[in-house]
Amino acid sequence: MSMRTLPLLFLNLGGEMLYILDQRLRAQNIPGDKARRVLHDxxxxxxxxxxxxxxFKPQELYSKKALxxxxxxxAHASIMRLNQASMDKLYDLMTMALKYQVLLCPRPKDVLLVTFNHLDAIKGFIRDNPALVHLVDETSQQxxxxxxxxxxxxxQLIRQTLLTFFQDLHIRVSIFLKDKVQNSNGRxxxxxxxxxxxxxxxxxxxxxFDHKGKEVKRTEFRHGGNYIAALKEGSFELYGDRVLKLGTNMYSANRPVETHTSGASKNLASQSQQSIAPNPLAKEELNFLAKLMGGMEIRKPSGPEPGFRLNLFTTDEEEEQAALTRPEELPHEVVNIQATQDQQRNQELARIMGEFEVTDQPRWSASKGDDLLAMMDEL
Known part of the structure; x- marks a missing residue:
């Protein structure tokens, strides 16, 4: 697993989310000033x-649930609200779009071109806000x-890590089905x-070639395809022609998009029931994630500009039907995370830590950026 995958995963999924929200904001005739505020926020x-x-610090990917x-x-960092069914659909579209892009990258390195395509399009959403454009440019430079x-x-390791993350996701998307790039089974x-x-x-x-490296024979074969040579390489600079179209906005034609949960996705809940016992490491991930989420402020609609609800479905009836047919959430066992001292557990931890203690080693002080999520408290 590559420790450099998280930035590419986060930025590309975020770009797909903005594409979808922009399309739905236009489809629902949300006033331009409100739509801009949502995207800008x-x-x-x-x-x-x-x-x-x-x-950008080297680290492992988050779990699917944490991400x-x-x-x-x-998605709720502005005045817009999504209900659970619409949020489910939004995330399904995001993940399947990026899975398609990563799968079809001609070279593993082209994952970077996909990311630049997303960032270029994001700058188009905020072209009237130089401060935000500068932030995106700084990210491109990084x-x-x-x-x-x-x-x-x-x-190649980065691409393999991404594909492993998307493994077993086979959600059907109407745009892909209509373009015949996805089969009815979601593959x-x-x-x-x-x-x-x-x-x-x-x-x-x-x-x-012979043992001296000299070409001695050529044999042609029929490959059964219709391939052509690449005319030029996409630009990996801050600005330039990316050539590769993967990662560009496929919703710009204002086509309706439908998702259909595959059987594998519906069976995910039942498969998860096999592991009822809570994982002790889950507490740490929840604490870690909670710190990050604390920095992402959810704005409460107030004042002269009230909030609004965005529907990822064509009609409210479709949204309600999707909410009824979605797999039921597992009855999760509540894990109480106590801030008080647990003497017995602390003694056991102290004993284990003592076994690993190395004497006469300099003690390093923790920097404020030790982990990504703790830092988000400072935003």
């Missing part, structure tokens, strides 16, 4: 400078510095046409 929270700096909670709070020097193998169709990766030859030729 979310982008401002998403690209907070201190948060981004901590995001979902982050976007739930992020991407260049953090990922520009990575090897092909490191990018994507791999293309056998189009440009090959940059600096890669079109398949169809086998070269054979």
């Amino acid at each position: 979310i982008i401002s929270t998403m690209f907070n400078k201190n948060f981004i700096e901590e995001l 979902r909670t982050i976007y739930d709070r992020l 991407l260049i510095e953090a990922y520009g020097g990575l090897s092909a193998g490191e990018f 994507f169709v791999l293309p056998v046409s189009g440009p090959v990766p940059w600096e890669t030859e079109v398949p169809g030729l086998i070269r054979m």
